[in-house]
Amino acid sequence: MALLEVSDFGKQFINHRLQVKRQAVNNIHFKLEEGQFLGIIGKSGSGKSTILKSIYRTYLPDQGNIYFDSNHLGKIDITKISEREMIYLRKFEISYVSQFLDVLPRITCRELVEKSLQEMGVDHAIAKVEAESALTHFELDEKLWDVYPNTFSGGEKLRLNIAMATVKQPRLLLLDEPTASLDQQSKMKVREVIEKLKHSGTSLIGIFHDIEFIEGLCDSIFNMNDHQPVTTIGNTYES
Numbered sequence: 343m344a345l346l347e348v349s350d351f352g353k354q355f356i357n358h359r360l361q362v363k364r365q366a367v368n369n370i371h372f373k374l375e376e377g378q379f380l381g382i383i384g385k386s387g388s389g390k391s392t393i394l395k396s397i398y399r400t401y402l403p404d405q406g407n408i409y410f411d412s413n414h415l416g417k418i419d420i421t422k423i424s425e426r427e428m429i430y431l432r433k434f435e436i437s438y439v440s441q442f443l444d445v446l447p448r449i450t451c452r453e454l455v456e457k458s459l460q461e462m463g464v465d466h467a468i469a470k471v472e473a474e475s476a477l478t479h480f481e482l483d484e485k486l487w488d489v490y491p492n493t494f495s496g497g498e499k500l501r502l503n504i505a506m507a508t509v510k511q512p513r514l515l516l517l518d519e520p521t522a523s524l525d526q527q528s529k530m531k532v533r534e535v536i537e538k539l540k541h542s543g544t545s546l547i548g549i550f551h552d553i554e555f556i557e558g559l560c561d562s563i564f565n566m567n568d569h570q571p572v573t574t575i576g577n578t579y580e581s
């Protein structure tokens with residue numbers, strides 16, 4: 343089977359204050375094969391992040407299934423597994439990079455990257471070396487390594503976020519506008535690491551507004567329009 347299959351996915355949000363429901367996405371189907379990169383594009387508010395957050399199970403869908411072919415758990419439906427199983431997947435198989443960094447109090451930039459590896463059971467000495475290598479790759483100034491990242495600029499936070507997610511070499515990497523606040527040089531660094539990860543077999547789903555950036559990088563593009571897929575290429579199919 344494919345690594346990931348999203349089937350008949352739908353999500354609505356309820357505004358309790360106004361007592362109204364809003365259908366964010368509806369009737370979404372796509373597949374992602376191992377080692378492939380799927381780009382999701384579409385206008386603001388069309389539901390791109392909702393899909394990604396539901397794959398990472400930050401949100402639970404109201405409708406549909408999200409099948410994932412886990413190395414450890416076998417073929418599972420992310421919408422139905424236990425919290426414990428989801429925590430396992432987040433530690434070992436699925437990483438998520440958003441435009442924002444959830445900063446933990448009193449944990450330095452270097453410790454955050456090390457922690458990503460140590461929670462997978464990587465020895466501290468090895469985690470230290472790999473964390474430094476990832477921070478160097480994303481050109482985070484060495485002077486920042488032992489600083490708490492709550493004072494970092496938007497671009498620095500994003501680069502740290504990407505370092506934390508990619509250092510784990512996950513099987514599936516979810517990228518929610520990972521280049522949003524980056525300059526051209528940093529964007530190229532992200533591109534380089536995406537290419538490297540793809541080469542090593544990581545599958546990726548990424549949301550991008552910068553279509554030029556994903557040209558030649560994605561294997562397929564899923565185009566949202568008014569909460570519906572309108573164009574699909576490659577392994578995805580029309581609803």
Ligand SMILES: Nc1ncnc2c1ncn2[C@@H]1O[C@H](COP(=O)(O)OP(=O)(O)OP(=O)(O)O)[C@@H](O)[C@H]1O
Pocket residue numbers: 355356366384385386387388389390391392393
């Ligand atoms: N937690 C939430 N509570 C209520 N409504 C939400 C929530 N998350 C998203 N929405 C709504 O669902 C719709 C889809 O949002 P989503 O963030 O998925 O869009 P998007 O395509 O990623 O947008 P953008 O490109 O602007 O980031 C929007 O109308 C948004 O207001």
